[in-house]
Amino acid sequence: MLSQLVDVIIYIFLALGVFFNILAGIGLLRFPDVYTRLHAGTKCTTFGSIFLCGSVILYGLKMWILGNVDGSMWVIHTGIALVAILLTNPTGAHALARAAHKSGVKPVGAVIDELENKPTKKSGDKMEAKK
Amino acid sequence: MNFFSIPDIYLVILGLLFLSIIMAIIRVIKGPTAPDRIVGLDTINTIVIVSMIIFGLAAGSVIYIDVAIVYAFLSFISTLFIAKYLEGGEF
Numbered sequence: 397m398l399s400q401l402v403d404v405i406i407y408i409f410l411a412l413g414v415f416f417n418i419l420a421g422i423g424l425l426r427f428p429d430v431y432t433r434l435h436a437g438t439k440c441t442t443f444g445s446i447f448l449c450g451s452v453i454l455y456g457l458k459m460w461i462l463g464n465v466d467g468s469m470w471v472i473h474t475g476i477a478l479v480a481i482l483l484t485n486p487t488g489a490h491a492l493a494r495a496a497h498k499s500g501v502k503p504v505g506a507v508i509d510e511l512e513n514k515p516t517k518k519s520g521d522k523m524e525a526k527k
Numbered sequence: 528m529n530f531f532s533i534p535d536i537y538l539v540i541l542g543l544l545f546l547s548i549i550m551a552i553i554r555v556i557k558g559p560t561a562p563d564r565i566v567g568l569d570t571i572n573t574i575v576i577v578s579m580i581i582f583g584l585a586a587g588s589v590i591y592i593d594v595a596i597v598y599a600f601l602s603f604i605s606t607l608f609i610a611k612y613l614e615g616g617e618f
Contacts, residue, residue, distance in 0.1 A: 410536065414543045417577070420570060421550030430562045437551070437570035445577045448540070452584050470584065473592040477580055480596050481573065484603035488569055488610070495610035496562035 402458050409451035416444030429504040430496045438489040442481065449478040537585040544578050565609055572602035 423436025456470025497511060548571055555567035576595045583591030 407536070410540055413577075414540055417544055417547045417574060420574075421547035424554045424567060424570060425550050430560065430566065433554070433563060434566050437566050438573075441570055441573040441577075445573060448577050449580060452580055455584065469589050470592075473589055473596070474580060477576070477592055477596045477599065480599040481576060484599055485569075485573055488603055488606040491607050491610040492562065492565060492569065495613040498614045499562065501560055501562055 399458060399462065402454060406451045406454050409447045409454065413444040413447035413451065416440045416447070420444065430501050431493060431503050434489055434493055434496075438485060442485045445481050445485075446478065449474050449481070453478075535585075537581050540581055541578055541585065544574055544581070548574050548578075561613060565606070565613070569602075569606055572598075572606070576602075 417440065420437050420440035423440060424433055427433045427436055452474045453471050456467040456474065459467030460471065461467075503509065551567045551570045551574070555564050555571070558564040558567060576599050579591050579595035579598065583589060583595070
């Protein structure tokens with residue numbers, strides 16, 4: 397009874413994860429701008445990856461509780477992979493948006509761009525150069 | 528209930544994930560500027576990591592998930608270096 401309930405939860409997680417990953421692909425194709433494409437391609441894949449990895453973790457937990465010790469390997473390794481995705485994906489998106497703005501790509505249809513006239517600090521500057 | 532059978536539903540999930548990868552590849556090919564292409568590559572990297580995890584469960588071996596962890600960190604480093612190159616910084 398309980399294992400069938402866990403199966404239903406696994407199917408729901410799989411459906412949600414695939415839905416958000418396909419939304420990421422559609423958003424990459426349809427959005428008009430680098431920044432909106434970055435929004436679609438990073439947030440949706442991170443959110444979908446949480447659900448897909450969560451379904452694998454639930455599968456391993458079910459195997460582990462029902463007596464197969466190999467299930468613990470699935471849980472721990474997939475948990476580490478999920479932590480790696482959650483750490484690296486937003487950081488890379490932030491670096492990409494910053495690089496896109498500094499390389500001169502303007503947002504399409506933006507009303508205000510607050511970073512436009514701000515003096516940008518170079519990464520190679522020393523502390524003495526600011527004084 | 529048989530808990531040791533290979534879940535076939537995960538192979539269907541893999542096919543749907545490849546559909547998303549194909550849409551990102553179209554964006555990489557026809558992207559107008561260089562940051563568009565890099566955004567497409569970043570999306571492809573994340574979906575490939577998840578596909579490795581799913582395929583590891585479908586094939587029944589844990590080594591794919593270890594490869595996925597290493598691939599996550601390597602793709603993160605490559606994305607940071609490409610962003611640094613686009614920004615015009617010094618290495």
